[in-house]
Each structure stands twice: as C-alpha cells, then as structure tokens.
Amino acid sequence: MKSTTYQNFKELLNKKIENLNDFKVKNNLLKNKINIEAKVLKNLELKELEIFNLEKKLQKNLDKIDQKILKLKTNLLKNKEKILDLQDLLEDKNNLSKYKKEIEKKSFEINQIKNKIKIFKREKKPLSAFYSLNYKNNKEIKKIKKRIKKINKCKENKISIKTAKLKQKNNKIDINLKIQEHDLNKFIGLIKKANNVLVKKEKKIIEEMAFVVKDLNVYYGTKKALFNVNIEIPRKKIIAIIGPSGCGKSTFLRTLNRINDEISNFKSEGEILLNGEYDIFKLKSIKNNYDKLELTELRTRVGMIFQKPNPFPISIYKNVSYGPKINGIKNKSLLNQIVQDSLEKAALWNEVKENLKENGTSLSGGQQQRLCIARSIANNPEILLMDEPTSALDPIAASKIENLLLNLKKDYTIIMVTHSMQQAIRISDYTAFFYQGKLIEFAPTEKLFKNPIQKRTHDYVLGKFG
Numbered sequence: 001m002k003s004t005t006y007q008n009f010k011e012l013l014n015k016k017i018e019n020l021n022d023f024k025v026k027n028n029l030l031k032n033k034i035n036i037e038a039k040v041l042k043n044l045e046l047k048e049l050e051i052f053n054l055e056k057k058l059q060k061n062l063d064k065i066d067q068k069i070l071k072l073k074t075n076l077l078k079n080k081e082k083i084l085d086l087q088d089l090l091e092d093k094n095n096l097s098k099y100k101k102e103i104e105k106k107s108f109e110i111n112q113i114k115n116k117i118k119i120f121k122r123e124k125k126p127l128s129a130f131y132s133l134n135y136k137n138n139k140e141i142k143k144i145k146k147r148i149k150k151i152n153k154c155k156e157n158k159i160s161i162k163t164a165k166l167k168q169k170n171n172k173i174d175i176n177l178k179i180q181e182h183d184l185n186k187f188i189g190l191i192k193k194a195n196n197v198l199v200k201k202e203k204k205i206i207e208e209m210a211f212v213v214k215d216l217n218v219y220y221g222t223k224k225a226l227f228n229v230n231i232e233i234p235r236k237k238i239i240a241i242i243g244p245s246g247c248g249k250s251t252f253l254r255t256l257n258r259i260n261d262e263i264s265n266f267k268s269e270g271e272i273l274l275n276g277e278y279d280i281f282k283l284k285s286i287k288n289n290y291d292k293l294e295l296t297e298l299r300t301r302v303g304m305i306f307q308k309p310n311p312f313p314i315s316i317y318k319n320v321s322y323g324p325k326i327n328g329i330k331n332k333s334l335l336n337q338i339v340q341d342s343l344e345k346a347a348l349w350n351e352v353k354e355n356l357k358e359n360g361t362s363l364s365g366g367q368q369q370r371l372c373i374a375r376s377i378a379n380n381p382e383i384l385l386m387d388e389p390t391s392a393l394d395p396i397a398a399s400k401i402e403n404l405l406l407n408l409k410k411d412y413t414i415i416m417v418t419h420s421m422q423q424a425i426r427i428s429d430y431t432a433f434f435y436q437g438k439l440i441e442f443a444p445t446e447k448l449f450k451n452p453i454q455k456r457t458h459d460y461v462l463g464k465f466g
C-alpha cells in the first residue's frame, strides 16, 4: 500500500516536475517575448522622443516662418504705404503750383494779420486770437513746405530718370545722325555726279555754240548800256536782235567782235566765248593757255556788215580781195577764185563778173551791200554780224539780201540787228528781244512772236510800245 502511494506520489511529482519544466520553458519564452517587446517599446519610446524633438524643431521653424511672413506682410504694407505716399507725392507735384499759391495766400494773410496786430497794438486791443491764427497759419506753411521739399526730392529722382532717358534718346539721335550723315554723303555723291554731268553738258553747249555770252555788262563812261546779258547763240542759224531804239542792240552786236573797243570810254565786263575756243575779251584760248587770238583774227572770224553799205572806193575785185591779200594770199589765181566764190556766195557774181574792175561805190545800194557781204565772206569768217543790213535799201534789194542770208546760213552764223519784226519773222531762226539794256527773252523766233514768256516781249511784238 505504501509503495503504491509512493509510486503515485512519485508519478505526481514527476508530472509536476514535468509541468514545472513546461512552465519554465513557457516562462522563458514569455520572458524572451517580454524582453523583445520591452526593447520594441523602448525603441518606440526613443522614436516618440525623437518625433517629439522633431515636432519641437518644426514648430520652432514654423514659428520662425510665421514671423518672417509677418515681417514680410508688414513690409508689404509699408511698401504699399510708400507707394501710396509716392502716388500722393506725384499728385502733389501736380499741385505744386497750387501749394505755392497757397503759401503765397497764407503769407499774404500773415502779413495782413501782422498789419492788423500792429493796428491792434496801436489801439491796444486783445491780440490772442490773432496770435493763434498766425501760429496756425505758420504751422500750415511749414507742413506745405515740408511737402514741397519731398516733392522736390521726388522731382530730383525723376530728373535722374529723365536724364537717363535723354541719354538713351541722345544715343538714338547719334545713330540717326550717323545714318543721316551716310545718306547725306550718298546724296553729295549724287550731286557731284549730277554736277559732273552738268559740267559736261555746259562744255558741250560751249563747244556747240557760236557764242556763249556770260554776265556781260557794258559801259560808255558812266552810262551802262548792257546789263548782265547771258545768251547762247547756236551755230549756222540766223539770229535776229530786236528791241526799241536805244535798248542796246548795236552795242551788243558790236561787242561780239570788239569793234566797240575803238570808242575811248567803252568798257566791258563778263565773258564771251567764241566757238567754244576763245574768250574774246582775254583773246586767249579757253583750252590751252599758250594759244592766243589776235584782235584782227577775231574780226576776220567774226565779220561785220553795217547798216549803210560802205565799200572801199576801189574796184569790185580789190574790195573782195583786200582781206585775203592782207592776210598774206598773193597767188593771183587763188585770189581770183576767192573773189569769184565770195561774189557768188553773196549772189552778186552774175551781176558784176564782167565789171570786176569797176569801182565798188558805183554799184546800187543793194549791190553795194552784197559787195560788203562778199568782202566779208572773202575773209573766210565763221560768223557774220549785221547791223540793220537792209534798212537803207529798197524793198526789192532788201528782199534779195534776205534771200542771200537764208542761203548763207548753211555756212555761216548770222547775227542781225533789225528794226523790222516782219523781217525777223521771215528769216530768223532765233530772236533776242532787248529792252533798256537787258536781254528780256531769247527763243526760237516763232515761239517768241507767237507765245512769248515775258509780258514785255508780248507787248513789244504786239506793237504796244516801240
């Protein structure tokens, strides 16, 4: 019995030991678990602390940011205020004159008050009211002055901005100027080119003209007979010179071969270019400094036929051969040929070929004039100047001369003074109208008579004055 109990006890004990061991294992496991969890907890605590610290830091930063925002907001407000202030100032600037006026007004009032005070002092009345008024006014003036000062400051800023703008503008202007200068240079180049063309044209005109007269002024002593005459006379044409008596027609004609030089008090100014070669006043070539023109050569090249035929009182033959002989032609047959040619050209040969030894003065007026023309032609001229060559002749003789001139113009330039407008219309290619020493108009004859530019020409050709 005893053994069973022991056995039982033993078994129970073993069971208990077994349970205890189980419990120990379980306990250990639990302990481990608890340890792990304690560790986790600790970590969590640490993390919590960290989070707490971070939150603290964050809060601090948030506070700082808030503060900054606040500061910025206040700055913004301040700036807004400043802008408003500036806008006020700008507005005030526009009212500157108003303020000045106000100051003037106030000053005026103060003076008035001062005067009143003086009067009151004199009359010994209470002055306190005036003093306070005066004080108020002075305060207001001070305020306004302060404002003006501010405005002026603002003005200065504006001035510096304006200066910068002006500088910018100046730069732009500089660039524009440079562009314009460039354009100008281009323009000058064009003008130079045009000028060259003009110079060439002028040269061509001079070369193509029998005479180019430039700024011609002529005097007989103190009397001025021609005023600033400018004319270009084309070659191998008949040019009529018309105008009332005393207008300077003959003077002009005679100046062209310097016959007027024989008059003692005669004086001329200007230039007359012959054939694009010579200046007849200087008797010098216009192309070559060394080439000179003799006065006799000028008069040979530019022959003159006068109003009254003036043959020499010698034979017809000698009249015509006189010039060539003087010029050194001695060969008889050559002289014969020249005489015949000249008389033929002067439409006189057939009438006188049998009587060449007859005295020139024995011929009729018209024949004498044609003899004078033949005498001129014998000198081989380029230009024939004629001073009223038909006015001393009867109409038939005059008509013969007119026909002769129409024939001669194929070889010679004929410049003819005439009182007859009909004659000018009949035979001339160009007409020059002189009046009171001035060349009023020079144009193709038809145009000058039918459609003159100048009123005076118009009146003259219509016979309104003569």
Ligand SMILES: Nc1ncnc2c1ncn2[C@@H]1O[C@H](COP(=O)(O)OP(=O)(O)OP(=O)(O)O)[C@@H](O)[C@H]1O
Pocket: 220, 223, 225, 243, 244, 245, 246, 247, 248, 249, 250, 251, 252, 263
């Ligand atoms: N030798 C001279 N001395 C002074 N004056 C003169 C001389 N010759 C002309 N004159 C003057 O010069 C001016 C122009 O005279 P010019 O003989 O040239 O005129 P014109 O037009 O030919 O006149 P007309 O048709 O009457 O011949 C006139 O006032 C004239 O009195």
